[in-house]
Amino acid sequence: GAGVSQSPSNKVTEKGKDVELRCDPISGHTALYWYRQSLGQGLEFLIYFQGNSAPDKSGLPSDRFSAERTGGSVSTLTIQRTQQEDSAVYLCASSDVAGGADTQYFGPGTRLTVL
Amino acid sequence: AQTVTQSQPEMSVQEAETVTLSCTYDTSESNYYLFWYKQPPSRQMILVIRQEAYKQQNATENRFSVNFQKAAKSFSLKISDSQLGDTAMYFCAFMTSGAQKLVFGQGTRLTINP
Numbered sequence: 636g637a638g639v640s641q642s643p644s645n646k647v648t649e650k651g652k653d654v655e656l657r658c659d660p661i662s663g664h665t666a667l668y669w670y671r672q673s674l675g676q677g678l679e680f681l682i683y684f685q686g687n688s689a690p691d692k693s694g695l696p697s698d699r700f701s702a703e704r705t706g707g708s709v710s711t712l713t714i715q716r717t718q719q720e721d722s723a724v725y726l727c728a729s730s731d732v733a734g735g736a737d738t739q740y741f742g743p744g745t746r747l748t749v750l
Numbered sequence: 751a752q753t754v755t756q757s758q759p760e761m762s763v764q765e766a767e768t769v770t771l772s773c774t775y776d777t778s779e780s781n782y783y784l785f786w787y788k789q790p791p792s793r794q795m796i797l798v799i800r801q802e803a804y805k806q807q808n809a810t811e812n813r814f815s816v817n818f819q820k821a822a823k824s825f826s827l828k829i830s831d832s833q834l835g836d837t838a839m840y841f842c843a844f845m846t847s848g849a850q851k852l853v854f855g856q857g858t859r860l861t862i863n864p
Binding site: 666668670677678680683685690691694724726728738739740741742743744746 | 785787792793794795796797800841849850851852853854855856857
């Protein structure tokens with residue numbers, strides 16, 4: 636079946652603008668995760684959804700970052716007033732059920748460049 | 751807090767050789783999971799192999815196998831008969847049973863030369 640998809644593939648924006656990144660998980664997967672991959676920080680967890688609720692938002696770096704998930708499916712990560720340090724690849728993953736027993740399957744990521 | 755360390759930033763071997771990537775981790779948990787992911791230039795993270803900490807037997811997937819040493823907190827990946835398509839970044843990752851997030855190492859860039 637179809638894997639995790641993310642859009643856009645690449646996004647270039649100007650400092651101070653808002654951006655929205657989209658993730659479509661594998662059909663039927665109830666858990667959804669966002670990670671950020673940057674040169675300086677490596678791969679970092681941002682937020683996790685179980686259904687439409689987010690029990691763990693501990694990785695969101697500031698209040699400029701927010702995420703939502705609707706219908707237990709698509710998720711949107713929003714970054715307000717972007718800064719140059721937000722430049723990174725944003726990866727989304729999904730799994731069948733939450734917990735270590737289920738492998739997380741990743742999408743191809745969105746490369747965000749803030750000028 | 752859990753940490754994952756990959757001490758080899760880059761490795762390079764000839765096609766058909768065997769290569770071992772190292773990974774160590776630090777945790778006080780007893781129930782956890784370990785993973786190796788591969789990230790080719792396409793950016794897609796692909797699961798290579800996983801290991802449950804409660805299993806003593808080392809996981810294998812075709813040419814890929816792990817050497818899991820729980821007491822030493824070591825989880826190395828062995829790639830046998832390496833192929834050009836194995837060229838990628840390899841990330842070791844850790845997850846505790848109760849948490850929902852993967853903790854990644856810094857990655858090892860592996861190049862397979864023809």
